[in-house]
Amino acid sequence: VDPTIKLTISLTGYSGRAWPEIKILVQDQVIWDRPVENQQIIHHEFSPSDNNSIQIVHHNKNNDTVVDANNNIVQDRHCLINYIKLNELVFDLDSFSRYNYPFVAEDNESIITNYLGKNGTFYFNFEYPFWKLWYNLQQRSVDSKI
Amino acid sequence: MNKKIVLVSVPRLDPAPQANLRFLLKKLQDANIDSEIFDANLDLYKRYSDLPSWADIERWGIQQQDRQNTSNELWQELEKSFSLWAEQIINLHPTHVGICVFTGESRNWTQWLCYHIRKANPDIVIVLGGKGINKPGRPNADFGEYCLSWNLCDYYFNGESELELVNFLQDRPCIVNNPDTFVSFNDLDLSDFVYYSNDEYQLTSKWYDQPINVQDKLLKTYSTRGCVKKCTFCDVPLLRSNWSMRSPQNLFDEIRFAIEEHNVRSIAFTDEMINGSNKQFLAWLELLANYLEKNNIQDFQWESQFGLKSKQSIPTRTFDLLDRTGAALTIGIDHFSNAVLDHMEKRYKQDDIFWFFENANKPKITYKILMFIVGYPTETLADFEIFKNGIVELFQYQPQIQAWDFGQTCSIPFGSKLSKLENIELGAQQVDWYYHNNPTLTKEERLNRLSIIDQLSQEHQLNLTRAKATSLRVESWTQQ
Numbered sequence: 001v002d003p004t005i006k007l008t009i010s011l012t013g014y015s016g017r018a019w020p021e022i023k024i025l026v027q028d029q030v031i032w033d034r035p036v037e038n039q040q041i042i043h044h045e046f047s048p049s050d051n052n053s054i055q056i057v058h059h060n061k062n063n064d065t066v067v068d069a070n071n072n073i074v075q076d077r078h079c080l081i082n083y084i085k086l087n088e089l090v091f092d093l094d095s096f097s098r099y100n101y102p103f104v105a106e107d108n109e110s111i112i113t114n115y116l117g118k119n120g121t122f123y124f125n126f127e128y129p130f131w132k133l134w135y136n137l138q139q140r141s142v143d144s145k146i
Numbered sequence: 147m148n149k150k151i152v153l154v155s156v157p158r159l160d161p162a163p164q165a166n167l168r169f170l171l172k173k174l175q176d177a178n179i180d181s182e183i184f185d186a187n188l189d190l191y192k193r194y195s196d197l198p199s200w201a202d203i204e205r206w207g208i209q210q211q212d213r214q215n216t217s218n219e220l221w222q223e224l225e226k227s228f229s230l231w232a233e234q235i236i237n238l239h240p241t242h243v244g245i246c247v248f249t250g251e252s253r254n255w256t257q258w259l260c261y262h263i264r265k266a267n268p269d270i271v272i273v274l275g276g277k278g279i280n281k282p283g284r285p286n287a288d289f290g291e292y293c294l295s296w297n298l299c300d301y302y303f304n305g306e307s308e309l310e311l312v313n314f315l316q317d318r319p320c321i322v323n324n325p326d327t328f329v330s331f332n333d334l335d336l337s338d339f340v341y342y343s344n345d346e347y348q349l350t351s352k353w354y355d356q357p358i359n360v361q362d363k364l365l366k367t368y369s370t371r372g373c374v375k376k377c378t379f380c381d382v383p384l385l386r387s388n389w390s391m392r393s394p395q396n397l398f399d400e401i402r403f404a405i406e407e408h409n410v411r412s413i414a415f416t417d418e419m420i421n422g423s424n425k426q427f428l429a430w431l432e433l434l435a436n437y438l439e440k441n442n443i444q445d446f447q448w449e450s451q452f453g454l455k456s457k458q459s460i461p462t463r464t465f466d467l468l469d470r471t472g473a474a475l476t477i478g479i480d481h482f483s484n485a486v487l488d489h490m491e492k493r494y495k496q497d498d499i500f501w502f503f504e505n506a507n508k509p510k511i512t513y514k515i516l517m518f519i520v521g522y523p524t525e526t527l528a529d530f531e532i533f534k535n536g537i538v539e540l541f542q543y544q545p546q547i548q549a550w551d552f553g554q555t556c557s558i559p560f561g562s563k564l565s566k567l568e569n570i571e572l573g574a575q576q577v578d579w580y581y582h583n584n585p586t587l588t589k590e591e592r593l594n595r596l597s598i599i600d601q602l603s604q605e606h607q608l609n610l611t612r613a614k615a616t617s618l619r620v621e622s623w624t625q626q
Contacts, residue, residue: 050213051214089295090295091295098286098325099288099291099292100288100292110573110575110578111573112288125212126296127212130257130298133265133296133297137268140268
């Protein structure tokens with residue numbers, strides 16, 4: 001039996017005049033669609049398939065950045081992806097360009113970042129065999145300790 | 147339990163045994179560590195390079211396609227290779243497997259080979275090294291971290307691993323799994339010979355994609371590491387700040403050994419700049435030229451990347467020695483506009499280029515590849531006209547020129563001098579940038595200039611090196 005994936009996503013929202021609205025899709029199904037106020041931890045369980053795709057979409061960015069009299073940015077609506085966790089497998093995205101997962105903005109610019117400062121989609125896709133191998137090795141390690 | 151490491155060369159590289167792995171093997175064997183090489187790259191060439199599926203296999207690696215975008219037929223072929231290699235590697239009974247991820251194009255091959263080795267025998271320790279560990283042009287080891295996260299490897303070396311791998315296998319302190327800093331060793335002793343067997347010498351000739359004139363046996367080795375130039379668009383200075391060369395005598399000894407013991411007549415250097423030091427370079431050429439003449443060896447040739455310099459910086463006797471030793475040079479000429487050359491910090495002018503070609507017009511000097519950059523950020527239309535005229539000017543030397551390379555328009559490695567240019571905007575890929583100070587040079591305009599050069603190449607029947615691969619890359623980034 002294929003192991004169920006316990007997905008955890010940690011996000012931090014920063015408001016301009018409103019909080020960033022984030023939609024999360026797992027295997028093309030929407031599992032979350034609402035504003036991210038401060039820190040949010042999102043949990044979801046799913047069965048892996050060949051198409052293991054996680055998309056994090058920022059979709060309400062507009063020109064509401066708050067600036068002071070000297071044009072310095074005081075508040076800017078954006079969202080940070082802190083980490084993505086698959087069971088105990090943690091991808092710490094809060095370290096710039098540690099991995100190669102892209103954020104593709106609406107204007108098609110593709111950047112390696114966890115900073116969703118524009119409207120666009122962060123893609124985290126993974127190969128099913130890699131997940132299964134990781135899981136089996138993890139189980140093997142747990143079993144050997146028992 | 148005694149340790150044994152199998153060093154693996156993964157696709158896709160030139161079809162020749164890798165000198166760097168040979169060098170590493172020698173370091174390991176000197177330290178009495180049981181080790182051998184498994185060459186998956188050559189095996190792939192042997193099995194597929196003549197088949198129609200070869201183009202798809204190339205595309206899969208170069209574009210790093212995921213399984214979703216791979217046809218079932220192709221995937222079955224690839225899986226067959228991975229399983230076979232994993233089985234063959236495991237049959238060598240290693241405790242460790244060291245995979246050389248030579249470039250970004252080796253990543254797809256590496257991750258699936260790791261997967262198959264792991265699946266077949268999870269107890270083997272998998273260690274990764276090579277430049278493909280890093281994000282291109284950056285010190286960050288993103289691929290190393292990725293493989294580590296998915297448990298596809300146990301350790302990775304970010305940087306030069308020749309000394310560190312020996313330390314690692316001897317349980318001494320060493321730098322592993324270090325994501326942020328590319329480790330290089332300025333005092334690395336490059337003096338070890340790169341020994342091949344007779345069979346391997348034959349293989350190099352058989353599978354080398356652009357064989358130089360002599361079809362006998364090829365020694366692939368190196369004399370230097372790094373580059374003395376600090377060109378604005380280049381990532382070599384980012385990864386290795388200094389330049390070093392083997393002693394002329396030591397290098398000559400290796401070549402004499404290869405000639406006398408294996409009847410080698412061709413040398414391919416993997417150097418980035420063989421002539422960083424005129425003094426050492428000419429001393430080596432003198433030794434070689436005298437030896438070849440004394441022994442009446444006529445059919446000898448060597449090839450390497452060669453750094454063009456100003457006429458004041460190239461002693462005139464260089465040309466005579468290049469001719470007497472049969473030099474096949476790969477040169478990054480890059481441009482003909484003095485304004486662009488100055489901005490690139492090439493330290494030579496258009497006059498110097500033509501002076502070089504005029505003096506190098508000798509029977510036994512050839513050019514393996516001439517490399518150019520189309521669409522440098524500061525390139526104006528006037529610069530581009532100068533560039534085109536410069537190319538045309540070189541047509542008179544066409545009999546000496548084996549291949550031309552016009553790249554995929556200028557790419558800007560992250561962290562390079564160009565990437566720090568004021569008003570430059572960088573995208574995710576190195577070719578994806580916009581320079582606000584030269585607003586008419588859009589992505590479309592760069593491709594337009596490249597297509598003008600392509601057309602010129604076709605009209606004059608220029609031989610373009612790796613043209614297919616280059617067009618694949620252009621196709622890949624224009625589709626975004």
